[in-house]
Amino acid sequence: MAVLQNSFSEDIPYGYAGMEAxxxxxxxxxxxxxxxxxxxxxxxxxxxxxxKGVTLTVSAALMGFAIARKGLPVTSGRAADTFAPGDNVPIKERGKIWVTSAATTTDGAQVYVTSAGAVTSSSGGNTAATGWFFEDTLASAPGLVRIVRR
Structure with missing residues (x-):
């Protein structure tokens, strides 16, 4: 049997991308x-x-953020921590969720999305995730941060 994980951190992670906060x-x-x-x-x-379909096309209307789903198999068609095309994706339309930010953030700042789909705090050339705001300050990027829509 293949070894899936052979090293462990001393610290418990506080969150992961897609985790409900x-x-x-x-x-x-x-x-x-x-x-x-x-x-x-x-x-x-x-x-x-x-x-009832969703896409990753940033120019379309934002539905929300993909919630992590435990138990999805890792296969040749699905990498770890991803949904494959055709999967049913749970989406957080409102509430608080952990995401990976490509830039430093400040608490209360507007969330933006780059054309490649990365979350950022920079408005320059990016699309606003209307109604979504950063819940944390992130001093070093990339990194995990909570965002919220109330």
Whole structure:
């Protein structure tokens, strides 16, 4: 049998991309991932062309952020911590979630998304994730940070 993990950190991680940050009031929906590209946990997802579909196309209407789902198998078609095309993706439309930010952040700042789908605090040439704000200050990027929409 292959060894999946052979080293361990001394510190317990405080969160991971796509993890629901707490039990704060939230709204979660499920949509089917369209296209040929896998979706990482915690990534922003957008309205797809099919009924109840989502896409990774930043120019479409933001639906929310992909919630991590435990128990998804790692296969040749699915890397760890991702949804494969055709998977049902749980999406946090409102509430608090952990994401990976590509830039430093400050508490209360507007969340933006780059054309490649990365979360950032920089407005220059990026698309606002309307209603979403950073919940933490991140001094060194990239790194994990909580974002919230209330």
């Amino acid at each position: 707490d039990g704060e009031l939230s709204n979660i929906i499920t949509r089917t991932l369209e296209g040929d590209t896998a979706c990482a946990f915690g990534r922003p997802v957008y309205r797809g062309t099919a009924d």
